[in-house]
Amino acid sequence: MFRTTLRAASPIASRAISRPLVAKSAFIGASKFVAPIRFYTAAPVDKKEITSRVIDVIKAFDKTAASSEVTGQTYFHKDLGLDSLDTVELLVAIEEEFDIEIPDKVADDLKSVGETVDYIASNPEAN
Amino acid sequence: MKQAARAYRDVIRAMVRGDRRSRIAQRAEETRKQIAMLTYKRMNIVRQQNETKDAMLNASLFKDLQLLNRQVETLKRDRAENDKSLLFVRDTALIRDSLLQERGDNERLVQHLHDIGSFLTNQREYDELIERYNGSSKLSQEETVRRTAGKVGLHVPF
Amino acid sequence: MLRLFTRYNTAARPGLSLRPLATQASPLGVDGSTENNLKTETNRLAKTGEKFWEKVSLKDDGSQFLVQLDSKTVLTPLGNALAVDKRRSLLAMLLKKEWTNLPSLAIKTHALPLTSLVSRCIDLENVNKPDSDPEMRAKIGGDREHIANDLLRYLDTDTLLVFCPQAEFEGALRKAQDERYLPIIASVEKFLGQYSTSPIKLRVLDADVDGLRGNSQTNETRKAAKKFLESLSLWDLAIFEKTVLTTKSFICGVLLLQNKALDKSAEGLTSTMESVAQAATLEIIHQTDRWGEVEDTHDVDKRDVRRNIHAAGIVAYK
Numbered sequence: 001m002f003r004t005t006l007r008a009a010s011p012i013a014s015r016a017i018s019r020p021l022v023a024k025s026a027f028i029g030a031s032k033f034v035a036p037i038r039f040y041t042a043a044p045v046d047k048k049e050i051t052s053r054v055i056d057v058i059k060a061f062d063k064t065a066a067s068s069e070v071t072g073q074t075y076f077h078k079d080l081g082l083d084s085l086d087t088v089e090l091l092v093a094i095e096e097e098f099d100i101e102i103p104d105k106v107a108d109d110l111k112s113v114g115e116t117v118d119y120i121a122s123n124p125e126a127n
Numbered sequence: 128m129k130q131a132a133r134a135y136r137d138v139i140r141a142m143v144r145g146d147r148r149s150r151i152a153q154r155a156e157e158t159r160k161q162i163a164m165l166t167y168k169r170m171n172i173v174r175q176q177n178e179t180k181d182a183m184l185n186a187s188l189f190k191d192l193q194l195l196n197r198q199v200e201t202l203k204r205d206r207a208e209n210d211k212s213l214l215f216v217r218d219t220a221l222i223r224d225s226l227l228q229e230r231g232d233n234e235r236l237v238q239h240l241h242d243i244g245s246f247l248t249n250q251r252e253y254d255e256l257i258e259r260y261n262g263s264s265k266l267s268q269e270e271t272v273r274r275t276a277g278k279v280g281l282h283v284p285f
Numbered sequence: 286m287l288r289l290f291t292r293y294n295t296a297a298r299p300g301l302s303l304r305p306l307a308t309q310a311s312p313l314g315v316d317g318s319t320e321n322n323l324k325t326e327t328n329r330l331a332k333t334g335e336k337f338w339e340k341v342s343l344k345d346d347g348s349q350f351l352v353q354l355d356s357k358t359v360l361t362p363l364g365n366a367l368a369v370d371k372r373r374s375l376l377a378m379l380l381k382k383e384w385t386n387l388p389s390l391a392i393k394t395h396a397l398p399l400t401s402l403v404s405r406c407i408d409l410e411n412v413n414k415p416d417s418d419p420e421m422r423a424k425i426g427g428d429r430e431h432i433a434n435d436l437l438r439y440l441d442t443d444t445l446l447v448f449c450p451q452a453e454f455e456g457a458l459r460k461a462q463d464e465r466y467l468p469i470i471a472s473v474e475k476f477l478g479q480y481s482t483s484p485i486k487l488r489v490l491d492a493d494v495d496g497l498r499g500n501s502q503t504n505e506t507r508k509a510a511k512k513f514l515e516s517l518s519l520w521d522l523a524i525f526e527k528t529v530l531t532t533k534s535f536i537c538g539v540l541l542l543q544n545k546a547l548d549k550s551a552e553g554l555t556s557t558m559e560s561v562a563q564a565a566t567l568e569i570i571h572q573t574d575r576w577g578e579v580e581d582t583h584d585v586d587k588r589d590v591r592r593n594i595h596a597a598g599i600v601a602y603k
Contacts, residue, residue: 057211057214060210060211084132085219088139089139089215089216091136092136092139092140092214093211095140096144097211104133107136108129108132146386149386149387150386221375222375224374225374239545239598239602243599245595246598246599249588252588253395253588253589253592254396256584256585256588257395260585
């Protein structure tokens with residue numbers, strides 16, 4: 001019975017709804033903040049953008065001290081208080097963000113934001 | 128320690144990839160449900176609007192409608208892919224514990240962690256392949272019926 | 286859209302007491318014989334294919350981890366608690382992950398390989414307790430004697446005991462088989478020798494010498510292999526069964542338990558799970574090298590063999 005009511009209601013509803021909806025979307029387009037869509041390109045990502053994305057990832061990591069300010073000079077262990085396993089988790093997150101796989105030999109030695117950014121910038125696969 | 132960290136990296140990598148995929152799918156499902164609920168509310172309001180002659184009520188209904196529209200728009204804009212928290216595994220305590228409990232046969236555990244990574248990767252890739260080759264298996268009964276009918280040019284009346 | 290919403294609403298109501306719809310029944314257990322109507326989560330899931338919980342958690346009851354959905358313990362197809370020994374904490378974590386990661390309302394049974402195997406382990410243990418219901422035991426094919434006899438048949442035609450003709454693949458496959466299989470066979474003979482008073486010699490099938498014929502092991506070998514199976518815990522027997530069914534090889538079952546269930550494997554039987562998988566699929570590896578992978582067949586099978594072998598290894602590990 002519930003459903004029959006709905007079905008009866010729907011033609012009216014769809015007609016009546018369409019108008020406010022159109023008005024609505026125009027309104028949003030004009031003044032509302034629209035979530036940026038990232039366009040991936042084959043061109044290498046520049047270091048400034050890499051740094052800011054790496055910092056975004058670090059900020060989303062609940063094991064880092066929330067207050068710590070993160071820059072290119074930040075060290076994972078010394079400044080963020082991450083142990084070696086935390087660092088592994090962070091680097092894997094960064095790998096996912098840039099769609100790359102950091103080889104063990106390199107990952108073993110990445111200790112700071114700057115080193116990580118340098119590595120990503122040097123990796124042609126990163127995007 | 129280096130070997131242990133590498134094994135840990137293997138597991139975490141496999142977990143993040145698997146988890147992220149299903150968390151994005153779950154979030155999409157959740158969003159879809161919420162949008163369906165809001166749409167239903169919206170329809171009710173529109174019906175009320177059509178029934179009432181009261182200008183005051185009508186104005187307040189219009190406000191409600193706008194609010195609902197805004198909520199739907201926000202939901203539609205939700206992009207789980209951009210959520211950085213999905214790049215992290217939620218609970219790693221049990222693996223960490225097993226790694227930190229210094230046992231004599233660390234080598235065996237390290238190998239096992241690599242195996243877990245390999246298990247998760249193979250399971251994920253298997254799921255992806257099954258999905259790719261049997262694309263329709265995810266469809267509901269109704270959807271399957273509708274598409275089958277569609278293939279021969281029929282329309283199902285629901 | 287609306288119907289979906291209303292339907293979900295009824296499904297979302299905490300209704301563990303709801304009788305599952307009996308249509309399109311596909312039991313969750315690996316053995317495929319656990320068709321019954323007990324009200325357990327695994328059965329309900331298998332029958333309705335719908336997700337009906339919010340939160341997955343592990344409960345530590347002192348000696349075991351129980352897998353719980355909305356604080357209710359998940360039950361196996363026979364109604365036993367889905368719980369694992371605390372020494373198997375990694376398995377517990379992965380079981381939880383399996384249930385957490387189920388992508389949507391539509392659930393496919395292949396998404397829960399660990400749950401299936403652990404359920405089989407637990408149910409086998411329970412139906413083999415002295416006071417258990419023999420009917421239940423028969424229902425899930427849980428009779429030790431039967432399982433052992435079925436598994437012994439795989440030793441006659443074991444993947445690792447069948448050698449291809451020299452002429453195939455310019456001898457490459459035969460060479461690989463000789464290199465991989467012969468040392469393992471020798472070690473398994475020695476291993477099975479522990480369960481016999483006389484030395485064990487496995488009969489192999491060499492296509493060049495024997496042509497096409499069946500193969501069967503001697504009575505001594507069968508007896509020793511049977512004794513070995515009797516020495517296994519039911520938990521390990523279920524794992525062994527899973528491995529043998531996946532690899533079509535009794536020997537691979539031995540290798541898996543040796544390397545995963547024990548701290549140290551017997552001499553000559555040390556192996557990674559990847560080499561177990563390779564040994565079990567050596568011929569396919571050569572075929573796909575030669576003719577390429579067939580989509581929807583080789584690529585799927587390759588993952589399927591590995592996910593199953595690893596699942597067995599993960600359940601065995603403690």
